[in-house]
Amino acid sequence: MSNLLTSLSAAQLRRAADLQDQIEALNQNLAAILGSPAPTAKAAPAKGKMSAAGRAKISAAQKARWAKVHSAKTSAKPAAKPGKVSVKKKTMSASAKAKLSVLAKARWAKVKATGKKRL
Numbered sequence: 766m767s768n769l770l771t772s773l774s775a776a777q778l779r780r781a782a783d784l785q786d787q788i789e790a791l792n793q794n795l796a797a798i799l800g801s802p803a804p805t806a807k808a809a810p811a812k813g814k815m816s817a818a819g820r821a822k823i824s825a826a827q828k829a830r831w832a833k834v835h836s837a838k839t840s841a842k843p844a845a846k847p848g849k850v851s852v853k854k855k856t857m858s859a860s861a862k863a864k865l866s867v868l869a870k871a872r873w874a875k876v877k878a879t880g881k882k883r884l
Contacts, residue, residue, distance in 0.1 A: 773781070815823075876884055
């Protein structure tokens with residue numbers, strides 16, 4: 766923007782300054798009519814800092830929202846989707862596990878007897 770200002774003539778700069786003054790005057794007149802404070806173009810936005818109490822209040826509210834969501838998830842199980850069959854998890858009996866264990870031990874004994882460390 767500084768390059769733009771340096772390329773303008775004195776008459777153009779004077780005209781721009783006059784227009785800026787007119788805009789500010791119109792803003793003040795509008796604010797007086799509407800009953801609100803006049804906006805200032807040069808005012809920088811204030812960086813607000815939140816108090817510890819405010820942060821705690823927001824944190825508590827968010828925790829309450831999450832607790833509500835999580836309690837809804839645990840209490841209500843989702844309904845099965847149409848077209849999908851729920852499969853019951855299969856379990857193995859103790860005797861079947863024992864038989865597999867005996868077979869695995871025999872297989873490993875045979876492998877180790879040949880001097881290998883892998884199947």
